[in-house]
Amino acid sequence: MSEMPISRFAPSPTGRLHLGHGFSALCAHDLARSAGGRFLLRIEDIDPIRCRPEHVAGIIEDLAWLGIGWDEPPLFQSQRLPLYADALGRLKAAGLVYPCFCTRARIAAEIAASAAAPHGPDGPLYPGICRDLPDEERAVRIAAGEAHAWRLDVAKAAALAGPLSWHDARAGEVAATPHAHGDVVLARKDAPTSYHLAVTVDDAAQGVTDVVRGEDLFAATHVHRLLQALLALPVPRYHHHALLADEKGERLAKRAGSPTLASMRAEGADPVELVARLRAAGRP
Numbered sequence: 001m002s003e004m005p006i007s008r009f010a011p012s013p014t015g016r017l018h019l020g021h022g023f024s025a026l027c028a029h030d031l032a033r034s035a036g037g038r039f040l041l042r043i044e045d046i047d048p049i050r051c052r053p054e055h056v057a058g059i060i061e062d063l064a065w066l067g068i069g070w071d072e073p074p075l076f077q078s079q080r081l082p083l084y085a086d087a088l089g090r091l092k093a094a095g096l097v098y099p100c101f102c103t104r105a106r107i108a109a110e111i112a113a114s115a116a117a118p119h120g121p122d123g124p125l126y127p128g129i130c131r132d133l134p135d136e137e138r139a140v141r142i143a144a145g146e147a148h149a150w151r152l153d154v155a156k157a158a159a160l161a162g163p164l165s166w167h168d169a170r171a172g173e174v175a176a177t178p179h180a181h182g183d184v185v186l187a188r189k190d191a192p193t194s195y196h197l198a199v200t201v202d203d204a205a206q207g208v209t210d211v212v213r214g215e216d217l218f219a220a221t222h223v224h225r226l227l228q229a230l231l232a233l234p235v236p237r238y239h240h241h242a243l244l245a246d247e248k249g250e251r252l253a254k255r256a257g258s259p260t261l262a263s264m265r266a267e268g269a270d271p272v273e274l275v276a277r278l279r280a281a282g283r284p
């Protein structure tokens with residue numbers, strides 16, 4: 001690596017950290033620090049309903065317990081909304097996003113009514129109901145205060161950007177296929193951004209050279225790569241690690257009742273031994 005690596009751990013404070021989070025944080029931390037680089041903490045708290053201050057405190061406590069330290073004060077996405085609005089504004093000006101007034105029920109009904117609704121990595125794709133609304137209708141509905149999200153017109157955007165690729169440590173050079181996600185939401189009805197937009201803007205703003213995260217986010221990188229091209233942002237290297245599995249080889253998913261770091265600590269687990277175990281799990 002020519003420059004000093006900068007990596008980050010970017011949890012959403014929607015609950016306590018699990019073992020899998022600890023593993024991910026450690027992978028990111030070790031990648032940068034072992035090469036004399038910097039490791040950053042970013043709190044992805046754009047969801048006003050699910051994110052809670054006590055979970056931020058929990059994240060800081062849990063990382064400290066594991067002995068994982070970070071450089072620079074943590075970045076809070078909730079304090080950066082104008083930057084995401086600015087990025088969205090650039091995409092609006094380029095005609096690459098459109099307002100979407102659909103409710104979940106409307107989208108579900110449309111999908112149910114179509115014989116072969118296309119599916120992406122996260123389920124059925126948005127069927128494009130609002131993609132071709134006349135400009136006047138959009139303006140009238142927005143002026144009337146109708147709730148709306150902003151979606152990326154992925155076909156238009158991908159055509160403009162041309163062929164793109166990105167590099168993953170395990171998968172190698174990957175051709176970007178953002179179409180597979182359909183017209184993703186870049187600003188939600190209840191938040192002026194979305195995961196895809198905020199993560200792309202912030203990885204660039206923080207100078208992140210190496211994105212280390214679980215392979216459950218591998219597919220999302222196709223969208224991030226397209227946004228980087230549209231917003232003229234640098235492209236980090238990606239390291240999508242396998243998700244931790246238990247003794248039976250089953251994934252320790254966040255929601256499948258896997259132990260939290262807090263519960264392990266309460267039961268007297270030794271953090272030094274735990275970190276050693278997690279590091280061993282990360283070695284191929």
Ligand code: GLU
Binds near residue numbers: 009010044199212213
């Ligand atoms: N905030 C995301 C999560 O908690 C992770 C974002 C990322 O690493 O790109 O799943």
